[in-house]
Amino acid sequence: MKIKEATTGLYRVPLRNPHADATHGHMNQVELVIVKLFTDVGIEASGYAYTIGRGGAAIKALIDQELIHLLLNEDPRYVESLWEKMWWQLHWVGRGGVATFAISAIDMALWDAIAKAAAQPLGAILGLHRDRVPVYGSGVDLNLTLDELLEEVGCFVERGFTAVKIKVGKNDPEEDLERVNAVRNFLDGARGRGRIVLMVDANMRWDVPKAITMGREFEKLGVLWLEEPLIPDDVEGHAKVANALSMAVAAGENLHSKYEFKRYISAGALDIVQPDVVTLGGVTEWLKVAAIAEAWNLPVATHFADEIHVHLLCAIPNAMYLEHHAYRLDDYLINPLVLKDGYAIMPDVPGHGVYFDETKLTPIDGVK
Ligand SMILES: [Mg+2]
Structure with a gap:
């Protein structure tokens, strides 16, 4: 060929x-x-x-x-x-x-x-561990009012997701805490198949003291992970935050090579590894990052690009979550990702199956 x-x-x-x-x-x-x-x-x-x-x-x-x-x-x-x-x-x-x-x-x-x-499907070529992976509903929602935020979260719950992530990083930290607290209470009221997991994403907004202060408050609310508390250049800062908190620190969408992930992971700066096949260098590099994470006994939860990531997560042992991102490309895809009971199903088609209707x-x- x-x-x-x-x-x-x-x-x-x-x-x-x-x-x-x-x-x-x-x-x-x-x-x-x-x-x-x-x-x-x-x-x-x-x-x-x-x-x-x-x-x-x-x-x-x-x-x-x-x-x-x-x-x-x-x-x-x-x-x-x-x-x-x-x-x-x-x-x-x-x-x-x-x-x-x-x-x-x-x-x-x-x-x-x-x-x-x-x-064969891409996942099968790589060697399958599973044929479906749990998804979490991921809002890009800092602009939403509290009522709109709860409505968005309610939609995730209705669709059977067992985990949800919202944005934080408002100018007023009290507003962040109010929103996270409200969503936590909402999810506790909506629980059906066990407690719905909540994560938060600060999109690099804070410094180390602010991240630790906010993280300690989120811990009290049972938040699973704090994502990108700091700029991606601050490896040492992420390590300080990770050491100070009992909750997990997650990052990866702004890391662009296996070498960057190596620096983070070997510094103890990451608890949850979030590679993005597009920002990282493709499938080839993604698989290496997933293997580095496995060797450090760390789980992988992907960022965006849901449709191709389902293949990759199905092909590794340390898969945690697929991010079901708020940016939906479904309107433009010939075969949008199929979700069932909170899981994304790997498409059983030759190739990766992510083809746009041009x-x-x-x-x-x-x-x-
Ligand atoms: Mg993020």
């Missing part, structure tokens, strides 16, 4: 509802950079990178100008070798950021081709 052609497209995807967290403000769109690979055996494969509204054109340019030529006439099954070539091609300007996003989209497409060539996508001017 040889790659004969590769194409890219850049699209803007409006979100159904505007969202907000503690650091990125209001967000109302996602960008998608979709890569397609065409092989000499008739297999067409695809992968994608997403952004939260900025940077997509740079990712597409890196793929078009620096990476595609590395793929032509190469065999997708040599994905480790191709990943290494891409990493070193962009190393000077890369080792993270948009370079990693560009590699991710291609790596995902390479794995799609490998799985399609074997006529008739519903809006190309960004002049760059399709």
Whole structure:
């Protein structure tokens, strides 16, 4: 199998509802950079990178100008070798950021081709541990009023989710505590199949003293994990927070390589590992992070990209949760993720199964 052609497209995807967290403000769109690979055996494969509204054109340019030529006439099954070539091609300007996003989209497409060539789901190619994984409902909801927040959480409960995450990081910490307390009480009133788990996400808003102070309050409310209390650059700070709290500290969506995860984990700065296949460098790098986590006896709970992460979580022993993210791409997917009784089901189709209906996508001017 040889790659004969590769194409890219850049699209803007409006979100159904505007969202907000503690650091990125209001967000109302996602960008998608979709890569397609065409092989000499008739297999067409695809992968994608997403952004939260900025940077997509740079990712597409890196793929078009620096990476595609590395793929032509190469065999997708040599994905480790191709990943290494891409990493070193962009190393000077890369080792993270948009370079990693560009590699991710291609790596995902390479794995799609490998799985399609074997006529197997991606998870099966990687070696299955399970065929479904528990999901948690994840709100990007700092902009919601308390009533709206409880309504959102109620929708998660109605759908059978056994865990829920909300945003924190309001200017007034008392407001954060009021919201978390209200959601905890609501969930306790709604419990059916045991206590519904609650997590919180500060999206890098705080410093160490504030994170520890808030974390101690959240512990009293039985919150399972505190996500991204600090900027991702502050490994030592995360270790201090993790040491000071009995609740778990979670992070990973802003870590862009296995080396960054290694630094965090070896510093004792993470209790729950949250790799994102798009921000991290693709399936190849994601699997290595999951293995590092396993060796440190840590669970993996993914960030966004639910539809492809279901394959990856089904293929590792230390899977904890799939994030069912508030940013839904279902309207644009040919086969949206299937959820049942609080679990996401790995699709039993060849490849990863994450294919966009491009008739519903809006190309960004002049760059399709
Ligand atoms: Mg997060």
